[in-house]
Amino acid sequence: xxxxxxxxxxxxxxxxxxxxxxxxxxxxxxxxxxxxxxxxxxxxxxxxxxxxxxxxxxxxxxxxxxxxxxxxxxxxxxxxxxxxxxxxxxxxxxxxxxxxxxxxxxxxxxxxxxxxxxxxxxxxxxxxxxxxxxxxxxxxxxxxxxxx
Amino acid sequence: xxxxxxxxxxxxxxxxxxxxxxxxxxxxxxxxxxxxxxxxxxxxxxxxxxxxxxxxxxxxxxxxxxxxxxxxxxxxxxxxxxxxxxxxxxxxxxxxxxxxxxxxxxxxxxxxxxxxxxxxx
Numbered sequence: 258x259x260x261x262x263x264x265x266x267x268x269x270x271x272x273x274x275x276x277x278x279x280x281x282x283x284x285x286x287x288x289x290x291x292x293x294x295x296x297x298x299x300x301x302x303x304x305x306x307x308x309x310x311x312x313x314x315x316x317x318x319x320x321x322x323x324x325x326x327x328x329x330x331x332x333x334x335x336x337x338x339x340x341x342x343x344x345x346x347x348x349x350x351x352x353x354x355x356x357x358x359x360x361x362x363x364x365x366x367x368x369x370x371x372x373x374x375x376x377x378x379x380x381x382x383x384x385x386x387x388x389x390x391x392x393x394x395x396x397x398x399x400x401x402x403x404x405x
Numbered sequence: 406x407x408x409x410x411x412x413x414x415x416x417x418x419x420x421x422x423x424x425x426x427x428x429x430x431x432x433x434x435x436x437x438x439x440x441x442x443x444x445x446x447x448x449x450x451x452x453x454x455x456x457x458x459x460x461x462x463x464x465x466x467x468x469x470x471x472x473x474x475x476x477x478x479x480x481x482x483x484x485x486x487x488x489x490x491x492x493x494x495x496x497x498x499x500x501x502x503x504x505x506x507x508x509x510x511x512x513x514x515x516x517x518x519x520x521x522x523x524x525x526x
Contacts, residue, residue: 274485277464284468294449294470301468302444309461362457362465367441374445 262290262324268308270317270337273361279320280304283331290324296395299375300329303393306368307333313358314338315389328377329395336388343381347373406431406516408473408496411452414514415500415507417475421487422496429472429496435519436477436508440465447471448519454500454507460485467493477504 264286266279283304287297304320311318311333318335340346347369354364373379376393383389409426412419419426435447436454440461443453449470455462456477463486466474473496476482482490482497490497500507512518 274460276461277468281464281467298449298468298470305464305468306441306444361459361461362438362440362455363461365439365441367439367445371441371445 260326262286263321265319265321268311268317268320268333270312270315272312272317276309276312277305280308283320283322286322287324287329292324292329292397296329296397299395300331302375303331303372303395306372307331307391307393309363310368310391311335311337313354313363318388326397328397331391331393331395333391334388335390339385339387339389340381340383341385343383406514408452410514411475411511411516412498415475415498415502415510417498417500420476420482420497420499421490422473422494425473425494425496431472432517433519434508434511434516436504443469443471446519446521451519452511452516454504454511456480456504458482458486460489462486463489463493463495463497466495472496473498475500475507477502477507 268279284301287300308320315335315337321332323330345351349370350366352364352366358364372393377396378394380392408429431452433448434452437443438456443465447469451471452473453466453471454475454477458480475498477500479501
């Protein structure tokens with residue numbers, strides 16, 4: 258593959274019907290590039306939880322995946338309300354999701370912990386009233402792709 | 406266990422995927438109405454049992470390489486969920502029994518759980 262591969266998708270806020278489409282396209286891209294399934298699955302959990310967060314909390318944003326021979330970087334960016342207490346938001350079970358989201362099976366306070374668990378490194382920059390940028394990285398320790 | 410055996414074990418109605426019942430092989434099951442818990446604890450290749458009916462169930466299953474979904478309590482998935490499942494070739498079943506009873510029958514028939522790793526305090 259090329260040394261650098263990048264895809265970016267716009268995620269609409271509150272569009273629960275389309276939620277997951279961007280993650281699925283990223284997953285298909287990873288499979289196409291020959292990324293092994295244990296890694297593409299970890300990436301799917303990260304992108305899907307991040308995409309759901311964009312849909313639920315941010316009013317929409319963008320989801321981007323950058324794949325190089327060394328690593329996969331997933332970035333979710335929004336200009337939403339921001340996260341006032343990041344430490345609290347990272348705690349399992351903590352959620353600010355409204356009831357209608359919970360009724361769909363989300364908002365159980367597992368999203369960010371799930372993202373962290375599946376990332377080799379995770380950075381979240383957030384400013385109240387300005388937005389949030391989440392950057393998750395998975396390193397391909399044993400060579401990422403089938404280089405046939 | 407073939408999906409076909411699962412269908413007969415719980416007397417499931419097949420909403421989609423009749424022709425896939427012989428090919429899909431299932432070893433484990435995970436039951437939840439919390440999709441983030443599915444993303445956290447379900448193993449790939451697991452059968453998902455749920456009482457939720459929205460399109461995100463199929464999306465979640467797709468992300469986790471879950472091959473098929475059973476809707477319990479006789480609940481029928483929303484139309485969008487069925488059409489997405491058809492698009493991705495994911496069999497959908499409906500059990501008229503409760504979550505507990507459906508799971509109990511499958512457990513008794515030898516379907517293993519996904520083991521939850523010990524949690525940090």
